[in-house]
Amino acid sequence: MLLGQEKLIGGRQTYQSLTTKISDIVLFNSKHPLSWYITVGAAFMLLQGLMLTVTYLLYLGVGIWGINQPVGWGFDIINFVWWIGIGHAGTLISAILLLMRQQWRTSINRFAEAMTLFAVACAGMYPLLHTGRPWVAYWLMPIGPNVLGMWPQFRSPLVWDVFAVSTYATVSAIFWFTGLIPDLATMRDRASNRAAKYVFGMLAMGWRGSATHWLRYETAYLILASLSAPLVLSVHTIVSFDFAVSLIPGWHTTIFPPYFVAGAVYAGFAMVLLLAIPVRAMYGLKDLITMRHIDWMCKVTMATGLIVFYGYMCEVFYGWYSGDQYEWFMILNRMRGPYAPFYWSLILCNGVVPNFFWSKRVRQNIPAVYIISILVSIGMWLERFIIIPASIHRDFLPSSWGIYTPSMWDWSMFLGTMGLFVFLMFLFVRFVPMIAIAEMKDLLHRAEEGHVDHMPPPIHTTADAAAVVD
Secondary structure, eight states: OOGGOOOOSSSSOOOHHHHHHHHHHHHGGGGOHHHHHHHHHHHHHHHHHHHHHHHHHHOOOOOGSSSSOOOOOOOHHHHHHHEEEEEEEEEHHIIHOOOOOOGGGGTTTHHHHHHHHHHHHHHHHHHHHHOOOOOGGGGOOOOOOTTSSSSSOSSSSHHHHHHHHHHHHHHHHHHHHHHHHHHHHHHHHHHOOOHHHHHHHHHHHTTTOOHHHHHHHHHHHHHHHHHHHHHHHHHHHHHHHHHTTTTTTTTTTTTTHHHHHHHHHHHHHHHHHHHHHHHHHHHHHHHOOHHHHHHHHHHHHHHHHHHHHHHHHHHHHHHHHOOOOOHHHHHHHHHHHHHHHHHHHIIIIIIGGGGGGGSSSHOOOHHHHHHHHHHHHHHHHHHHHHHHHHHHHSOSSSGGOOOOOOOOHHHHHHHHHHHHHHHHHHHHHHOOOSSSSHHHHHHHHHHTTTSOHHHHHOSSSSSHHHHHHH
């Protein structure tokens, strides 16, 4: 076994070297490689396409999309569910793994939390624009009859989504910011630019690192983690109810909530790998995001992928065992209908490809992990495509059958939200410590005390410390 696979922090690190390595990425522009500027530039161009698409959409209406009768839900709901799913890994890594005291989360939790916020921001655009009148979206909130003269329709899954997603975004943002406070104080103390000192000083909220501050911080952090943990189960369960409470064949099944949640974690961890691997290479963070972190993420991806594939098999079994001709026809239509290539591609991406992670050699092969993560992300998008257009383009009456073809504007909006997501992620890398400095120091301290896996002995001499910093 390689040495880098045995530990959670590589190299010979000290508290000073950890602080310098992480904070200098933000404080010194020279730490940003050319690939960062190229990526941000490409994402910004896609973002401009999103702005153009939304402007044209508000001018002409949702008719510019490919939706029709009977396919009233298209790319907008497909991408909404896909983006919400991607955001789940951040809450899982941050909250549940914290409560379970999993030390390997430390190097990736900050990154995953930011991914959650930006994925939810991308997801929230779609149902708002899908309503056709986003400027009156406040009607969905229970402001009450004293203001609007009416209540929202609480039987509508759209209203459930409003409550679930807004709660999820709010708690995730508070949890993310709370974890940032000690590191913001570190940035305040190390910044040489006066403006940066003021900004980080205001955001640090007077943090001085006293025992009282640490006590209140850890208490608040655990409380927020406890509040966030149920959201992993509740949010995507409620999103699955958008389909499961209907009478559409292929939708009203009890397996949807658990396998939607598993699919969300599955897609989220694949996206964490897609982002962490290039950033790890760009900034030379192989000592902090080690092969052991990647190995654990691959294992979680594989486990949740098997749960998702089990859900697919349950759907087929339910369609056959129910004896309902419409249910069985929907399953056969997915397999042999006009969208059959997408269905079998879904089975390949989500049923076959993740099994390569059983092999330790594959899990330790960065290019292989990256390719599999891409295929998983494609597979999870195809899952939403099969669930939505492939289930409603042929309903109970053959006379009302149709076909769904996404328009140019569907694609431009989808690619635009991807640009928005990448743009925000790389701005986060530029202006905020992407790895939790305080938690990494705590991990190093535990290693010295023998509470976590064995690591090389820490540096005690000034010359050695200077060598590591350089």
